[in-house]
Amino acid sequence: MKGRTITLGLAALPIGAAALLGGLYRRSPPLALNALNDLVPGDGGVRRVATAVPFADGIALDVWAAGTGGAPKPVLIFYYGGAWASGRRRDYAFVARAYAARGFVVVLPDYRKVPGVHFPAFVEDGAAAVRWTHDTIARFDGDPARIVLAGHSAGAYIAVMLALDRRYLAAAGVDPGVVRAAAGLAGPYDFHPFTSPRAQVAMGRAPDPRQTQPITFARRDAPPLWLATGTADIEVHPENALSLAAHQRAAGSTTTVLRQYPGRRHNDLVMAIAKPFRRRAPVLGESIAFFRAHLALL
Numbered sequence: 001m002k003g004r005t006i007t008l009g010l011a012a013l014p015i016g017a018a019a020l021l022g023g024l025y026r027r028s029p030p031l032a033l034n035a036l037n038d039l040v041p042g043d044g045g046v047r048r049v050a051t052a053v054p055f056a057d058g059i060a061l062d063v064w065a066a067g068t069g070g071a072p073k074p075v076l077i078f079y080y081g082g083a084w085a086s087g088r089r090r091d092y093a094f095v096a097r098a099y100a101a102r103g104f105v106v107v108l109p110d111y112r113k114v115p116g117v118h119f120p121a122f123v124e125d126g127a128a129a130v131r132w133t134h135d136t137i138a139r140f141d142g143d144p145a146r147i148v149l150a151g152h153s154a155g156a157y158i159a160v161m162l163a164l165d166r167r168y169l170a171a172a173g174v175d176p177g178v179v180r181a182a183a184g185l186a187g188p189y190d191f192h193p194f195t196s197p198r199a200q201v202a203m204g205r206a207p208d209p210r211q212t213q214p215i216t217f218a219r220r221d222a223p224p225l226w227l228a229t230g231t232a233d234i235e236v237h238p239e240n241a242l243s244l245a246a247h248q249r250a251a252g253s254t255t256t257v258l259r260q261y262p263g264r265r266h267n268d269l270v271m272a273i274a275k276p277f278r279r280r281a282p283v284l285g286e287s288i289a290f291f292r293a294h295l296a297l298l
Helices: 015-027 029-037 089-100 121-140 154-164 167-171 197-203 239-251 283-294
Strands: 005-008 011-014 046-056 059-066 073-079 105-109 142-152 179-185 225-230 256-261
Touching: 029 089, 046 089, 046 121, 059 089, 059 121, 073 089, 073 121, 073 154, 089 105, 089 283, 105 121, 121 142, 121 154, 121 167, 142 154, 142 283, 154 167, 154 179, 154 225, 179 283, 225 239, 225 283, 239 256, 256 283
Parallel strands: 073 105, 073 142, 142 179, 179 225, 225 256
Antiparallel strands: 005 011, 046 059, 059 105
16 A cells, blocks of 8 residues: 555645544544645644633633734634534644634634533533633734634534624623634534424523524624535534524624535535645635634735
């Protein structure tokens, strides 16, 4: 098998390595993306500047950045997906590296998972991460006046809920206005009645199901939203992003962007942030352009 390769995006890997990573991807897609990402050059000069920092209820976060010193950098908090039931921050280092290499200080928090908790615990944890970031990120050359949120799938839900429903940040002791913009990748925003078993477990105990739905909190003065979806997503249907964008427009928002990627599936959007797969969809470049536009960085 020596010398034989298989092409994956921008990378050419030995057949044995490709097979190993393929099996790993089937068991744990984010972990495989991390491993594959490390084999491809680029995004250099980035390091984890803080590891396993506790911020709420025994959960922790990591901070990633490129270099130290200089002018304060904008800050991105990224919430990973996993149906509110799985996921680990360390498996999403490829996301942190990508954005940090492009000028952001990146915060990767964990949050409590179903079935140990239920709505709204994971949203509250997301808010606690914003509070920690606002109060602390200057130590890592981050600018607390330029915080943006992003997430994939269940993490997109957390990011968008925090952007729309002011109550969570206020309860965490931080001004909701500190969030300057948010990007949701393949997120669920309009999914009641709960037909998915995962949604039933995560949200089914809420006394008022409407309070679990981001569309309930659509408002004209919300932070700018970038809602990305793949037209072939059968896990979180594109109608979620279309519906929220429509509710935002109806509320008078002029800063909500709907981005549909033709033929792309649920995990394709977060995969496209990893170096080997960036040609699949321009998620990284377009989300950064959106953030920079609203942070006056262009």
